[in-house]
Structures are given as structure tokens and as C-alpha cells.
Amino acid sequence: MQATELYGRQIALTVSEATALPPEAQRLTALVVTAKQLTCQRCGSSLVRKQARLPRQQFYCYQCLNLGRISTLTSLYHIPEPNEFLKKSQLTWNGKLTVQQAECAAMIQSKFATHQRHLLWAVTGAGKTEMLFPGLDWALTQGWRVAIASPRVDVCLELYPRLQAAFSNLKIALLHGHQTEPYHYRQLTICTTHQLLRFRAAFDVLIVDEVDAFPFAANPRLGFAVTQALKPVGALLYLTATPSHDLLQQVRRHELGLSYLPLRFHQHLLPTIKVTIQPRWWAKVQAGRLPLRLGHWLSTYAATGQRFLVFVPRVAQLTVVQAAIQRAYPRLHGLTVHSTDPERLAKVQAMRDEQVQYLVTTTILERGVTFPGIDVIVLGADDPIFSTAALVQIAGRVGRSRERPTGAVRFICASYARPIKRAIRQIKLVNRKGRRLRARMPVVSTTE
Amino acid sequence: MPVCLLCQRPSDVKLTLPWVLSWQPLLQPVVCAACWQTFTPIIASQACPDCGRAQPSRNPCHDCRRWGPLAFYNQALFTYNDAMQAYFEQYKFKGDYRLRRVFSQALLTRLASLKSAIVVAIPVTPETMTTRGFNQVTGWLAEGENSDWLRTKGQTKLIPQSKKTRQDRLLTAQPFELTATAPKLANQTVVIVDDVYTTGRTMRHAASLILENGAKSVVGLTLAR
Ligand SMILES: [Zn+2]
Ligand SMILES: [Zn+2]
Ligand SMILES: [Zn+2]
Numbered sequence: 001m002q003a004t005e006l007y008g009r010q011i012a013l014t015v016s017e018a019t020a021l022p023p024e025a026q027r028l029t030a031l032v033v034t035a036k037q038l039t040c041q042r043c044g045s046s047l048v049r050k051q052a053r054l055p056r057q058q059f060y061c062y063q064c065l066n067l068g069r070i071s072t073l074t075s076l077y078h079i080p081e082p083n084e085f086l087k088k089s090q091l092t093w094n095g096k097l098t099v100q101q102a103e104c105a106a107m108i109q110s111k112f113a114t115h116q117r118h119l120l121w122a123v124t125g126a127g128k129t130e131m132l133f134p135g136l137d138w139a140l141t142q143g144w145r146v147a148i149a150s151p152r153v154d155v156c157l158e159l160y161p162r163l164q165a166a167f168s169n170l171k172i173a174l175l176h177g178h179q180t181e182p183y184h185y186r187q188l189t190i191c192t193t194h195q196l197l198r199f200r201a202a203f204d205v206l207i208v209d210e211v212d213a214f215p216f217a218a219n220p221r222l223g224f225a226v227t228q229a230l231k232p233v234g235a236l237l238y239l240t241a242t243p244s245h246d247l248l249q250q251v252r253r254h255e256l257g258l259s260y261l262p263l264r265f266h267q268h269l270l271p272t273i274k275v276t277i278q279p280r281w282w283a284k285v286q287a288g289r290l291p292l293r294l295g296h297w298l299s300t301y302a303a304t305g306q307r308f309l310v311f312v313p314r315v316a317q318l319t320v321v322q323a324a325i326q327r328a329y330p331r332l333h334g335l336t337v338h339s340t341d342p343e344r345l346a347k348v349q350a351m352r353d354e355q356v357q358y359l360v361t362t363t364i365l366e367r368g369v370t371f372p373g374i375d376v377i378v379l380g381a382d383d384p385i386f387s388t389a390a391l392v393q394i395a396g397r398v399g400r401s402r403e404r405p406t407g408a409v410r411f412i413c414a415s416y417a418r419p420i421k422r423a424i425r426q427i428k429l430v431n432r433k434g435r436r437l438r439a440r441m442p443v444v445s446t447t448e
Numbered sequence: 449m450p451v452c453l454l455c456q457r458p459s460d461v462k463l464t465l466p467w468v469l470s471w472q473p474l475l476q477p478v479v480c481a482a483c484w485q486t487f488t489p490i491i492a493s494q495a496c497p498d499c500g501r502a503q504p505s506r507n508p509c510h511d512c513r514r515w516g517p518l519a520f521y522n523q524a525l526f527t528y529n530d531a532m533q534a535y536f537e538q539y540k541f542k543g544d545y546r547l548r549r550v551f552s553q554a555l556l557t558r559l560a561s562l563k564s565a566i567v568v569a570i571p572v573t574p575e576t577m578t579t580r581g582f583n584q585v586t587g588w589l590a591e592g593e594n595s596d597w598l599r600t601k602g603q604t605k606l607i608p609q610s611k612k613t614r615q616d617r618l619l620t621a622q623p624f625e626l627t628a629t630a631p632k633l634a635n636q637t638v639v640i641v642d643d644v645y646t647t648g649r650t651m652r653h654a655a656s657l658i659l660e661n662g663a664k665s666v667v668g669l670t671l672a673r
Pocket of ligand 2: 452453454455456457479480481482483484
């Protein structure tokens with residue numbers, strides 16, 4: 001094994017695999033076993049003895065198995081990060097930031113330089129990737145090691161080509177669970193947050209994008225991974241359009257600074273959610289009929305050619321809903337798509353290419369995917385499958401383009417469920433901030 | 449709430465009144481119904497009488513006719529399908545020892561029905577014991593340790609079966625030997641348990657060693673075929 005493979009990493013190896021290691025490699029205990037406690041040193045999980053048990057008084061971690069099993073039969077090997085990088089500017093992007101984006105970018109850079117832990121609450125469609133470029137380039141010029149991580153692999157896959165284009169002479173590492181390329185030591189890494197568990201005190205700057213993609217509380221290992229992968233003096237930046245309760249809690253405890261970017265790149269406010277209470281919408285659709293309001297909206301779409309997305313809670317409802325639409329408005333041409341649909345990519349592409357006027361989909365299209373100028377309708381928005389974050393993200397699909405910065409976001413549901421109320425409140429809050437910002441334009445408001 | 453060992457989803461067991469009144473011990477299922485249905489059980493009346501492969505007829509299958517009559521017969525519990533392959537990937541190769549519980553009950557029940565005094569599990573190499581840390585067969589049956597009277601000889605099993613070509617597997621010389629602690633085999637019926645019956649070579653070697661040492665008959669039992 002080459003020394004560079006262990007720089008800032010922690011790799012689990014058995015005794016027989018750990019021969020021929022570079023002399024500077026440090027060996028760390030993989031699992032700490034005491035009379036009372038069993039703790040994985042890679043993912044930080046506290047393990048249940050009975051479940052972690054192997055024969056011969058050995059133990060393994062069942063929480064981070066998909067990174068390769070770590071057990072008392074293995075050790076972690078690590079070489080402290082030496083920052084063997086060129087200290088020069090690598091930015092080849094020559095786009096232009098808006099005034100407020102530039103101010104936000106300057107704020108980000110100053111947070112990096114002063115090693116802060118910070119949360120940037122930027123509305124959907126603010127153009128946050130571009131705002132990272134100046135700060136990233138500054139950090140790379142210092143010879144710093146940088147990572148951009150996201151809980152969702154789709155986000156990583158979308159970020160990688162955009163960053164590779166912006167830093168076209170820099171080799172960027174892309175790490176995720178399905179990656180077949182071998183690992184290489186790189187100054188800039190894009191990876192899933194899960195892959196961060198393979199790093200130890202590696203990054204001077206760590207950016208976690210779409211940090212809310214899974215509820216923070218539902219994944220206690222995420223916080224551990226972030227702390228582990230970051231150097232003790234490293235800068236941490238969380239990016240989100242829909243901060244979770246836990247993140248805002250950290251802000252309140254002063255563990256995180258907070259900035260808002262409440263305006264989209266085109267300076268328009270977020271479209272607000274219009275709710276229609278229709279308790280029997282699903283029974284109607286099942287009977288092949290459309291709820292009255294839905295029928296009105298669709299007849300307008302059929303007449304104007306306006307493109308739209310229909311979200312439903314469950315995969316099984318997709319074809320039923322589409323059949324009802326098809327029957328009422330044969331002129332509307334659309335497709336259904338869900339996360340495990342083998343034709344998912346082709347169908348999304350058909351929508352992008354405007355070969356179809358609408359898609360009926362489950363929550364998979366809630367983020368990342370952008371179709372300019374669309375409207376959205378959420379059927380059964382009160383279903384527990386739609387979290388506050390998901391609803392805000394769905395609403396955020398609308399009004400993304402300069403050409404049509406507005407649009408309709410309509411929910412049909414049986415009642416005002418709590419996530420619906422919270423989503424409406426979040427959008428109102430950022431719009432209030434956005435309106436104030438537009439009025440006085442000292443662009444980004446930072447509270448610390 | 450208990451969680452399915454395979455898909456991690458909560459599996460709630462519905463307690464019905466007749467069940468509660470039957471006073472039977474409640475065996476908590478370790479996998480959910482949906483996951484369990486992905487495995488295909490083999491029915492004895494629809495399987496090859498020699499190797500246990502699922503097939504409509506009771507005549508020896510193509511492979512068994514090709515290799516000639518066996519000195520033993522094999523029973524397999526499940527067809528080796530995609531779900532089973534995924535199971536072995538997670539249990540044996542990723543080393544998730546908890547997954548022994550998925551099939552433990554099914555194998556122990558079948559083993560009990562064979563009413564044999566001597567049960568022997570195919571051993572893994574000492575090397576595997578220091579890396580994987582368990583024997584996947586005795587994981588189902590007992591404590592995951594190798595039995596101390598059948599062991600692998602020298603280097604012969606160092607290449608994992610899955611990495612060998614079919615030709616390699618068929619050409620391997622006897623990989624096992626009995627140790628001094630082995631029980632008397634004379635006139636005994638012995639059940640040999642292994643994880644998968646693929647070419648049958650492992651089972652043939654173990655069976656011939658045991659028959660050479662005086663056993664009356666040998667039955668093979670594998671989880672998958
Ligand atoms: Zn772990
Ligand atoms: Zn399951
Ligand atoms: Zn056969």
C-alpha cells in the first residue's frame with residue numbers, strides 16, 4: 001500500500017493485509033472493548049454486545065459494514081495529513097456572480113479563513129455551487145485539503161462535473177458506494193457523507209451540501225463522520241435550503257454560525273404554497289375521476305401547454321393518477337417515474353427535452369432535478385412520507401428560471417398536516433427576509 | 449420494534465388470539481415476510497435424488513448423470529437464486545455474522561429430522577478464522593467455530609472456491625483430514641453440512657474420507673443448491 005493512500009485516512013486491515021505498510025503508518029484500535037461498552041472507532045457507533053459478537057471473544061461493527069468490515073481482528077491504519085499539494089490558484093471558471101452572490105461568496109471565504117463552523121441557509125435556486133468557487137479557490141491556494149460531501153449520491157454525481165469544469169486543471173476525487181475507480185490522494189474530494197468515515201483529520205475545509213437530505217437525527221453517524229474527517233482546526237460549512245430542527249438547535253447553542261441567502265439568483269421570491277382541502281381525492285381518482293380543482297388546473301394546462309409535475313405519496317398510485325388524467329384530458333401527454341424505475345433517467349430526459357408535458361412522480365424528483373418554468377401539484381401532501389424539507393424542496397422546483405421566475409405550487413390534501421404548516425412557514429420566513437433584502441440590499445444578513 | 453435482519457425495516461408481528469391461546473413459545477421471526485419470500489424452498493419430491501437440485505423429475509439430474517453415481521445423497525433447503533447470492537455476499541463475504549440467524553432455525557429443524565448421531569460441518573481454513581472470524585456453517589448450527597476433528601489440510605483450500613474455475617475445483621485433491629479427536633465412525637450414519645452444493649466436489653471429498661473411515665452411510669445437507 002502506498003503512503004498517499006493513508007494520508008488523512010483510516011483504513012481497516014487485518015494482520016495479514018497490513019504487511020508492507022509504509023513505516024510512518026500509525027496503527028489505531030478498531031473497536032474499543034470494555035466491560036460495559038463496545039465502540040466502533042470508525043463510525044462511532046455504540047454496539048450491542050450480543051449482536052456484534054463473533055466466535056473466540058471477537059467483535060465486529062455491524063453499523064459500517066458496507067465500508068468493509070471492521071472488527072477486533074482488524075486495526076485502522078492512518079498517516080497524518082501532510083498537505084502535499086501545489087499552492088496555486090486552480091479556478092478556470094470565468095462566470096460572473098450577482099452582487100448578492102458575490103457578497104455571500106466573500107462571507108464563505110472569510111468563514112474558511114477563520115476556521116468557522118457555519119450554516120448557510122440558501123433558498124432553492126440561489127445558485128450556491130457557484131458561490132463556493134472563490135472560497136474553494138482561496139483554500140486550494142493555501143495548499144489546504146478540501147472536501148464537498150452530501151448525504152445523497154445524486155448530489156455528488158451532479159456536483160462533480162460542475163466542479164471539474166470550474167477547476168479544469170485540478171484532479172478531483174469522486175467517492176461513493178458504487179464507485180469502481182481506485183482511491184487516489186487528491187486536494188479536492190467530492191464524496192458521500194458515508195465515505196467521510198474513511199477519513200481522519202484530513203480536511204482543512206469540509207462543505208456538506210444538502211445536509212438535510214436525510215433527517216440529521218435519523219443518522220447519528222453523520223455528525224460523527226464530519227467531526228472525524230475534519231482537522232481539529234478545520235472549517236465546516238453546511239449548505240441547505242431546509243435546515244432541520246437539529247441544525248437550528250446547533251445554531252441556538254452557538255455551535256454553528258448562520259447566514260441566510262433568502263433570494264434566488266434572479267432576485268424573485270419563492271412561490272408560495274396554495275393548499276386545497278379535499279379529503280376524498282384518492283377515492284375519486286381511484287374511481288377514475290379528478291377532484292374538481294385538479295380538473296380546472298389540468299384543463300388550463302391542456303389549453304396552454306404549461307408543463308407540470310404531479311407528486312404522489314406512493315409508487316402504487318402513479319399509474320392510477322396518470323390513468324385518471326389521461327381519461328379526462330387525452331391531449332395531455334405524460335409519464336410516470338419512481339426511484340427504482342429502470343427507465344428513470346430516460347423519462348426524466350424526455351421531460352427535459354419537452355417530449356412530454358408532465359410527469360407523475362414520487363419524492364425522487366424533489367431536489368437536484370430542474371425543469372425550467374414548471375408548475376407542481378402535490379396530491380396527498382399530508383401523507384407522512386412528505387417531510388417539511390421534502391415539501392419545501394418540491395415547492396422549490398418552481399420558478400427557477402429567469403424567463404419564468406414564478407409559478408404555481410398547489411397541494412391537495414385531507415388536512416393541514418404539521419409538515420405542510422411548517423413548509424408554508426419556512427417559505428414565508430425566507431420570503432420576508434428576501435423582501436427586506438431586496439429593499440435595502442446590504443446583501444447577506446449574517447447573525448452570530 | 450424488531451427490525452428485519454435483511455432489509456432493516458421494522459417487522460411487526462401480529463399476535464392473534466388463537467396464537468396467544470395456543471401457549472406456544474413465540475418464535476420471533478428475524479426477517480420480514482417480504483424478504484423471506486425471495487428465497488425459494490426446494491421440495492424433496494421435486495428435486496434430484498442425488499444432489500438435491502430443484503427439478504420437476506425424480507431422476508438424477510444432468511450433472512449427476514455426468515459424474516456417475518454418488519456414495520451419498522445430498523439435500524438442499526433452497527435454490528441458489530439472486531436472493532440467496534445476495535445473502536451469501538452479506539453473510540459470508542462481508543462477514544455480517546448476525547445473518548446466521550436467518551437460516552439457523554430452518555437448518556436445525558431439517559437436521560433434527562435426519563436423526564443422525566454424528567453431524568460434521570465442512571471446516572474453513574485457519575486463515576479464514578483469523579480474517580472472517582467464523583465458520584459460516586457452524587454459525588447456523590452452533591457457535592461459528594470449526595469442529596476439532598475435521599480440518600483442512602495444509603494449503604489446499606487457500607484459494608476461495610468462488611475464485612476458482614470449475615476445472616480447478618474438480619481437480620483439487622482431498623482437502624480434508626480427520627484428527628486424533630475424531631469419534632468412531634464405524635457403522636454410523638453421518639450428516640455432512642455445507643453452505644452451497646455447487647459441483648459437489650467438497651461434499652464428495654468429505655463423504656469419501658468419512659466412508660473410508662468406516663461410516664455406514666453419509667447424507668449431505670446444504671443450505672442452497
Ligand atoms: Zn462502525
Ligand atoms: Zn425484510
Ligand atoms: Zn443432481
